[in-house]
Amino acid sequence: MSSDWPHVQLHVVTGKGGTGKSTVAAALALGLASHGKNVLLCEVEGRQGVARMFDVDPLPYAETRIATGLRMRSRSGADAEPGNVYALHIAPEEALLEYLKMYYKLGPAGRALDRFGVIEFATTIAPGVRDVLLTGKLFEAVQRNSRNKGARTYDAVVLDAPPTGRITTFLNVSESVAGLAKVGPIKNQADTMMTLFRSRRTAVHLVTLLEEMPVQETADGISELRAAGLPVGGVIVNQVRPRDLPDESLAAALDGSLDGETIAEDLKRAGVEPDPALIATLTAEAKEYAERRSLEDTQRDLVAGLGVPTYELNRIAGGIDIGALYELAAELKDQGLA
Structure with missing residues (x-):
């Protein structure tokens, strides 16, 4: 099956809390890796949700291999060799230290700032700095350059992003730094990041349930993303119940x-x-x-009217484990999202 998003390198997965966006992000990473690609799965909310889903130790601020991609049959009938899924837990403090080291050669000096609490002050008191640091590391992972020597390059990056109500502010870093700097390296870096976030190389996918509030928040999120010039991807309807009666x-x-x-x-x-x-x-x-079922059908009609590609994932009884993630990854691949 071919992907609906062949040009996308950065897949941002958002959704109202409780819709399962972290699960969808993990399944999408496994599905993308089925093409023999190396995929980086990032999280920014500090919950270590990726580690729990994949049953691995809490993630450090380092790119860690956590799984092999979904194994699929090739056209010849043999198993195609999948790629690997790596994971990264992005913390703003560590991202700032890495930024100081890469761009200003402040290795030990940056650690000294951390000991004095300067970094915590910067990420807490200055509006927008936290999001700029998190998205800056995300940008660096997608668009690796010579400053990060020896770093692994990825065919795709999947972000388990903040909820729908905050996603536009999170990605719109030009607005975040407007009150911090009108010119200079911070402003230039924010503008460079926006060229990626607003390009066809990025897609913001929204996860919803067939319930009134998540569907409404999805519709509002799509409107806000479009108003900010950010690329809307698909809508993933999660936890769809089986149709047991004709x-x-x-x-x-x-x-x-x-x-x-x-x-x-x-x-x-x-x-x-x-x-x-x-x-x-x-x-x-x-x-x-x-x-x-009648209420769900009404919400499904509303989702269909949003004007974006739609995908559905069946509800899995018994909770989510690594086997369930592979099952969902296969569904996403069959439908063309991965």
Whole structure:
């Protein structure tokens, strides 16, 4: 399967809290690595979510190999050799120290500043500095240069990004530094970063559930990204429930016209005694299920009207482990996101 995003090097994954954006980011990294590519999965929120999902030790401020990409069949029928997934936990303090070392040759001197609390002061008191440092490291990972000698290059970088309500501010570093510097190296670096973030090499994907609030926040996020000139990628509908009843049965359950005698016959065939109380309980549950499906279908129509490519991931019972991540990665690849 070919990807819908062949030119994208930086995949930014955002979403309302609780929609599973970290899970989707991890699955996307595994899917992208199936092409034989090396992929870097970054997180910036300090929760060490990547380490927990992949069952590895907490990530240091160093690019660490955590998995092999999804293994896929080639056209010849043999297993295609996958690439590797590396992970990086980006902390603003460490990013600033690296920046001082790379651009100002302040190795030991930078550590001295850290001991005196100057770095913590800079990242706490100056509005926008924290996001500029985090996105600056992200930019460096995508666009490696000679200053970072011997650093590994990546075919793609996936960011487990801040939530939808903050993603535009996070990526729009030109606005973040406007109050800090009008000219000079900080301003120049921010402008350079924006050339990547606003280019076709970047895509901001939004994760949602088929619920009113996440869908509305997704719509608002798309509008804000477009207003800021940032490239919108796809919408990933996560945790989609299986459709256990055909449309005609759903309609009958919704309007209360399910045939009790038919349900009784089905129970008998299954070896269950069809007493009236059981039939009433099953009918009530069917109606509740049909109402839920109706609400989800309404939200699915709203997602379809957003005007961006849409992908769906099935709900996985029992929680997310490495096996589930590979399963989701296969779904994303089959649908063309990875």
